[in-house]
């Protein structure tokens with residue numbers, strides 16, 4: 555392994571699972587770019603993480619825009635000279651019934667949750683190939699395996715299911731080049747993302763989801779981040795193309 559400090563990009567790093575992952579990965583000594591669509595929120599997350607003594611910098615990015623993704627990668631390479639870890643965590647939710655999801659909504663969700671990951675991988679992998687090492691974790695969802703059933707519906711499930719195929723395709727293509735690609739599959743985890751959906755959905759939705767979860771509670775962002783931390787660590791050196799369920803048993 556290189557003796558240089560690792561550099562990580564975490565998309566959607568301004569809150570929730572992304573901020574928790576930034577905390578976990580920076581805590582083991584990595585430099586972390588907190589990359590998010592919301593500049594002020596990314597700045598605030600960076601202030602919180604720096605207050606904990608961590609080496610992080612905010613970067614503004616729209617993962618659904620190729621030029622913006624390339625600018626993010628150039629910024630990080632310009633600042634730190636390498637990219638060892640990419641966590642594709644930025645995502646948007648969608649919880650309408652199928653027949654109410656117009657093409658515009660479908661394309662909005664796919665553009666961020668799937669195309670965004672595609673664009674970030676295409677922009678970062680050349681740097682990882684030059685280094686001869688790298689590690690990517692894609693944040694999928696239990697919805698991508700079960701077709702929804704918790705909060706996300708058809709567009710969300712489709713976007714997250716595609717990530718599982720993309721994870722395996724990239725793992726297969728780049729494993730021999732020293733790049734490991736894996737995914738995590740969380741179930742309901744208490745973040746703003748979930749709160750926004752619960753605010754719109756029928757009362758009792760949270761209780762219904764908890765009743766479907768064998769462990770009998772929702773997840774915490776730090777629990778999802780711990781799985782991301784593991785998959786990006788040397789302890790997972792022989793793990794590739796894997797989808798790690800962090801879901802209280804929901805997907806079984």
Ligand SMILES: NC(=O)c1ccc[n+]([C@@H]2O[C@H](COP(=O)([O-])OP(=O)(O)OC[C@H]3O[C@@H](n4cnc5c(N)ncnc54)[C@H](O)[C@@H]3O)[C@@H](O)[C@H]2O)c1
Pocket residue numbers: 565566567568569570571572589590591592595615616617618642643644645646666670693694695696739740741742743744745746747748
């Ligand atoms: N919270 C859950 O229950 C849950 C369950 C399974 C999977 N996930 C997935 O985990 C990931 C993180 O979710 P969270 O709950 O922390 O959500 P969150 O809404 O708290 O965080 C998502 C972040 O992504 C950012 N973002 C949105 N669109 C973006 C874009 N185009 N470019 C860059 N950044 C963008 C947002 O600004 C936000 O900071 C998402 O991909 C979500 O689908 C969440």
